[in-house]
Amino acid sequence: MGDVLFISNYLPARIVNVGWAISTIVQVYIIFPLLIHFTNKFFKSYRILFWVFLYFLAILFRIYHYNNHFLEEKIYFMTHTRLDSFVIGILLAEFTLYYQDKKRIIQIPTWLRLMIILIFLFNFGYILLGDYYKIPLMNYVFKYNYYNLTFFFLVMYFI
Amino acid sequence: MHALRTIALIQFIILHPLIGFAQYTDSKVIQSLAHNLFVCMDILFLLSGYFIYFSISKENLKNYYIKRLIRIIPTFYIAFILYFYLIHQELNKTSKIMNLNSDNNQLLELYKVFNLSIQYWWGMFYLSRIIYQRESLM
Numbered sequence: 001m002g003d004v005l006f007i008s009n010y011l012p013a014r015i016v017n018v019g020w021a022i023s024t025i026v027q028v029y030i031i032f033p034l035l036i037h038f039t040n041k042f043f044k045s046y047r048i049l050f051w052v053f054l055y056f057l058a059i060l061f062r063i064y065h066y067n068n069h070f071l072e073e074k075i076y077f078m079t080h081t082r083l084d085s086f087v088i089g090i091l092l093a094e095f096t097l098y099y100q101d102k103k104r105i106i107q108i109p110t111w112l113r114l115m116i117i118l119i120f121l122f123n124f125g126y127i128l129l130g131d132y133y134k135i136p137l138m139n140y141v142f143k144y145n146y147y148n149l150t151f152f153f154l155v156m157y158f159i
Numbered sequence: 160m161h162a163l164r165t166i167a168l169i170q171f172i173i174l175h176p177l178i179g180f181a182q183y184t185d186s187k188v189i190q191s192l193a194h195n196l197f198v199c200m201d202i203l204f205l206l207s208g209y210f211i212y213f214s215i216s217k218e219n220l221k222n223y224y225i226k227r228l229i230r231i232i233p234t235f236y237i238a239f240i241l242y243f244y245l246i247h248q249e250l251n252k253t254s255k256i257m258n259l260n261s262d263n264n265q266l267l268e269l270y271k272v273f274n275l276s277i278q279y280w281w282g283m284f285y286l287s288r289i290i291y292q293r294e295s296l297m
Contacts, residue, residue: 021200025207026232032208033223036215085201089208096209097216147201155205 009077020077027079028086036090048094051087058084062141075140088148092155116153 006027009020039047061081065074075081214227 021203025204028204028207029211029228032211033215033220036212037220040215082204085204086208086211089205089210090212092205093209093212093216144201148205151202151205 009079024077024079024082028083032086032090048091051091051094055084055087055091058082058087059141059145062144066137066140082144084144085148088152092152095156116156119153 003019003023006023009023009027039050043050058081061083062075065071065078065081214223218226
């Protein structure tokens with residue numbers, strides 16, 4: 001039933017293992033457009049701050065779940081603990097629009113571009129081969145930030 | 160966005176199924192890979208946030224909920240039904256081939272690995288299809 005109503009990420013049983021991801025995405029697809037609409041309409045000047053706040057809120061939720069009644073499933077499957085990856089996508093979209101508007105003004109030098117790509121190639125290698133998952137706090141709380149920030153900067157390089 | 164899409168597809172279709180097998184080996188490198196390949200879900204979420212923003216920028220809320228969401232949700236249901244059907248088909252086949260009624264632990268382990276990999280493969284394959292469909296709707 002959780003899978004049918006797209007709430008299986010908050011329930012222990014689901015038809016398919018990856019059902020939690022689909023549920024999370026649908027929940028975000030329903031809630032986020034409202035947030036984007038209202039922030040763009042009423043808090044246009046402060047919308048970036050709002051998204052940054054939401055990004056850190058997800059980290060705080062993970063820290064809370066890590067310290068209170070810790071269950072890996074709670075952190076990995078639930079929407080409120082995985083919000084930051086969606087939020088970074090929204091910030092990326094904001095950045096893309098901003099950059100497209102100011103394309104003639106912003107010029108990134110070649111050396112800086114090379115440096116960015118080297119840093120993120122290193123990061124990507126570290127994500128795949130590193131052993132930070134052995135540190136519990138890193139594994140359950142901060143690894144998601146490591147992933148989404150890496151992809152954020154990686155995509156920024158290609159914009 | 161082509162680079163990100165390529166990374167996502169490689170993750171979903173080629174790398175992710177390896178998780179199932181990698182978890183049962185002694186190799187440290189493969190174990191690290193297995194732990195760290197969950198990164199693919201974050202790419203999917205990042206792409207979702209990115210696409211939602213552009214969908215909303217292009218039209219008003221009412222149109223978004225009526226046109227886009229109603230068209231996307233059936234896709235998820237189709238993915239669920241296909242996934243559920245395929246997994247059970249694989250389960251039945253594997254049970255018959257391996258005679259899982261016996262108390263052979265090795266076979267059971269192998270069966271678990273196989274089942275996990277198939278699940279990830281199909282799940283991630285359909286999720287990546289959903290990304291493409293969503294993009295074509297934009």
